[in-house]
Amino acid sequence: MMDLGKYAVEVISAWGVSLALLAGLVWWSVRRGRIVRAELKKVERDHG
Amino acid sequence: MSIWSYANPRKFLDTTEPWVPRLMWLSAAVLAVGLVWGFFFTPEAERFGSSVKIIYLHVPSALMAINAWLMMLVASLIWLVRRHHVSALAARAAAPIGMVMTLIALVTGAIWGQPMWGTWWAWDPRLTSFLILFLFYLGYIALWAAIPDPDSAADLTSVLCLVGSVFAILSRYAVNFWNQGLHQGASLSLDAQENVADVFWLPLLVCMAGFVLLFVALVLLRTGTEIRARRITALRARARRAEPVRA
Amino acid sequence: MRALLARDLRLAVRAGGGFGLGLAFFLIVVVLVPFGVGPETAILARIAPGILWVAALLAALLSLDRIFALDHEDGSLPLLATAPLPLEMLALAKALAHWITTGLPLVVAAPVLGVLLHLPGAAMPWLLVSLALGTPALSLIGTFGAALTVGLRRGGLLLSLIVLPLYVPVLIFGAEAARRGAEGLPAATSLLLLAGIGLGCAALLPFATAAALRVTLR
Numbered sequence: 001m002m003d004l005g006k007y008a009v010e011v012i013s014a015w016g017v018s019l020a021l022l023a024g025l026v027w028w029s030v031r032r033g034r035i036v037r038a039e040l041k042k043v044e045r046d047h048g
Numbered sequence: 049m050s051i052w053s054y055a056n057p058r059k060f061l062d063t064t065e066p067w068v069p070r071l072m073w074l075s076a077a078v079l080a081v082g083l084v085w086g087f088f089f090t091p092e093a094e095r096f097g098s099s100v101k102i103i104y105l106h107v108p109s110a111l112m113a114i115n116a117w118l119m120m121l122v123a124s125l126i127w128l129v130r131r132h133h134v135s136a137l138a139a140r141a142a143a144p145i146g147m148v149m150t151l152i153a154l155v156t157g158a159i160w161g162q163p164m165w166g167t168w169w170a171w172d173p174r175l176t177s178f179l180i181l182f183l184f185y186l187g188y189i190a191l192w193a194a195i196p197d198p199d200s201a202a203d204l205t206s207v208l209c210l211v212g213s214v215f216a217i218l219s220r221y222a223v224n225f226w227n228q229g230l231h232q233g234a235s236l237s238l239d240a241q242e243n244v245a246d247v248f249w250l251p252l253l254v255c256m257a258g259f260v261l262l263f264v265a266l267v268l269l270r271t272g273t274e275i276r277a278r279r280i281t282a283l284r285a286r287a288r289r290a291e292p293v294r295a
Numbered sequence: 296m297r298a299l300l301a302r303d304l305r306l307a308v309r310a311g312g313g314f315g316l317g318l319a320f321f322l323i324v325v326v327l328v329p330f331g332v333g334p335e336t337a338i339l340a341r342i343a344p345g346i347l348w349v350a351a352l353l354a355a356l357l358s359l360d361r362i363f364a365l366d367h368e369d370g371s372l373p374l375l376a377t378a379p380l381p382l383e384m385l386a387l388a389k390a391l392a393h394w395i396t397t398g399l400p401l402v403v404a405a406p407v408l409g410v411l412l413h414l415p416g417a418a419m420p421w422l423l424v425s426l427a428l429g430t431p432a433l434s435l436i437g438t439f440g441a442a443l444t445v446g447l448r449r450g451g452l453l454l455s456l457i458v459l460p461l462y463v464p465v466l467i468f469g470a471e472a473a474r475r476g477a478e479g480l481p482a483a484t485s486l487l488l489l490a491g492i493g494l495g496c497a498a499l500l501p502f503a504t505a506a507a508l509r510v511t512l513r
Contacts, residue, residue: 007099007163014159015087018105018152022262025148026072029266033273040276047287183460190456194447203510204443208457211439211503215461218492222464225488226471 055132057275064268071268075261082254090247102160104252108259109152113181116146116263120188121213124206134271136202137278139209140192141270145263147185154178173223180219184212198278299375299385303392306365317354317397318404324350325408336413343412344422344473350408351401351426352433352462358397359437359458360444360451362389363508367445376512386504387497390431390438398430414477421476425489429469432493435500436461442507464492 054060086104123139126132157175158168169175191208195201328346332338366372375385405426406419414422440458444450472485 007097010099010159010163011101014102014156015105017155017159018109021148021152021155025145026262026266029270029273033269036273036276036280040280043280043283047283180460180463183456187453187457187460190453191443194444194449194453200510200513204507207503207507207510208443211500212461214499215464218464219460219467222467222488225485226467 052130052132055130055134057134057279060134061272061275065272068265068269068272071261071265075258075265078254078261079258082251082256082258086251086255090251096164099160099163100248102156103248104255106153106156106160107252108256109149109156110178111256112259112263113146113149113153113178115260116142116149117181117184117213117216119267120146120209124209127202128206128210133202133278134275136206137274138267138271139206140202141274142263142267143185143189143192145266145270147182147189149259149263150178150182150185154182173220173226176223177216177220180223181216184216188212198281299380299388300392303389304395317358318400320357321350321354321401321404322408324353325411328412340413340415340477343409343414344418344477345470346412347405347408347414347422348426348429348466348470348473351398351405351430352466354401355393355397355430355433355437356455356458356462358393359441360454362393362438362441363445364441364450372445372508373512376508382505382508383501386438386442386501386508390434390501390504393438394431394434398426398434401430402426417479418473418477421482421486422473425469425472425476425482425486428486428489428493429465432465432489432496433462435493435496436465439500439504439507442504442511445508445511465489468492 054063083104087101090101092098092100120139120142123135123142127136127139154175157178161170161175162168188205188208192201192205195204325346328342328350329339332342363372366375376382378385380388402423405422409419409422437458440454440461443457444454447453468485468489472482472489475482475485
């Protein structure tokens with residue numbers, strides 16, 4: 001691990017929060033995409 | 049063949065769908081290069097120490113927060129003028145991404161502000177403008193969610209986006225007038241005399257490219273999702289209308 | 296248009312809520328502030344312009360959802376839309392009626408409440424002028440927000456979420472003018488910008504409001 005000096009806490013927390021938010025956004029978009037895709041298949045089969 | 053042929057939802061889906069995973073991986077790769085480069089292989093800046101590393105997330109997210117709103121503005125205009133549903137749905141798909149970008153810019157800014165300016169939050173013009181931009185995103189998303197009829201929702205949110213853009217620019221200058229800030233001036237503009245040194249600038253550029261790619265990939269993915277969701281609602285509504293006849 | 300304005304004003308007076316409620320709200324907010332920040336004259340005098348402006352803004356916000364809601368419920372909105380009067384003028388008339396029932400009483404009441412908050416005498420004219428110039432803009436922006444949310448359930452909360460960010464520039468210039476007036480600094484620039492925003496809103500926002508109304512009535 002490299003030495004971040006006296007700003008280690010700030011840098012790590014800023015990166016952590018940002019990457020978590022980005023990952024959350026991607027995960028949420030992908031998941032919702034899958035759910036809606038499956039749902040559409042079902043609806044198209046039922047009412048198609 | 050004109051670009052408008054992609055306004056057909058079917059054609060839009062068929063064209064963009066294969067690109068979504070490709071763009072996702074590409075953006076992940078570019079982001080990984082830029083972020084690893086920025087985090088491990090850049091020196092510390094004189095005044096900022098290692099806190100300068102926050103720039104690789106702060107600046108690209110701030111950039112995309114504004115670009116996402118611009119994209120929504122263009123998409124809203126296209127919807128109002130040419131009535132292409134894909135355009136309205138793309139605007140809707142971009143809003144949460146822009147909101148998250150604004151949030152990242154605000155949070156990293158606050159964390160950076162603590163050691164640099166000695167405070168988590170200052171009513172600095174740029175911080176304040178971003179907070180207002182965040183509120184605009186909230187209102188826009190809430191309005192989309194509140195209106196049941198899809199076409200009215202698209203119309204009303206488009207109008208809000210146009211009016212909101214004017215007021216966002218107005219707020220930007222009003223806030224400037226109200227409080228001269230702590231933020232450094234445009235140190236990233238291309239023509240500025242005092243520019244950021246290349247050691248920081250190059251990885252930052254890679255990160256910005258990664259954020260742009262990620263934004264495009266996410267917008268395409270989410271627009272596809274919105275198109276499908278719209279189709280589900282339409283199919284269900286048709287089935288409901290057909291029901292009494294069958295009974 | 297004059298008939299419509301008279302009708303709206305009559306309705307507001309008869310319903311009783313129009314003139315009274317916003318004003319009472321304004322009064323209560325201003326009375327609550329000293330309880331929150333303490334009764335020291337110096338502090339109150341310093342924050343008085345800002346408090347009065349924020350309170351006026353909230354009071355104006357309070358009655359926004361009534362602008363179109365009543366007409367929407369009893370079905371007179373589609374009738375008004377088919378009248379020979381263009382919808383843009385309807386939007387303007389509605390905003391004007393809202394201003395007369397809410398904004399104007401606030402401007403008139405502001406000096407009295409300013410005394411309660413120990414607002415320096417020199418600041419009084421600046422506060423009055425800034426409120427008089429700013430509240431019409433608040434009404435116009437609010438009418439636009441109300442048109443966006445007509446007929447939605449829980450529209451009131453959504454309305455505040457949409458309208459409040461739009462109020463930011465007006466609030467900044469209005470409170471800035473009052474504050475500069477209180478501190479004896481030149482305040483003309485803020486007032487001119489405030490007036491500019493007000494006129495810009497009057498010129499452009501009725502079109503946006505009318506566009507939103509057309510969508511809702513479709």
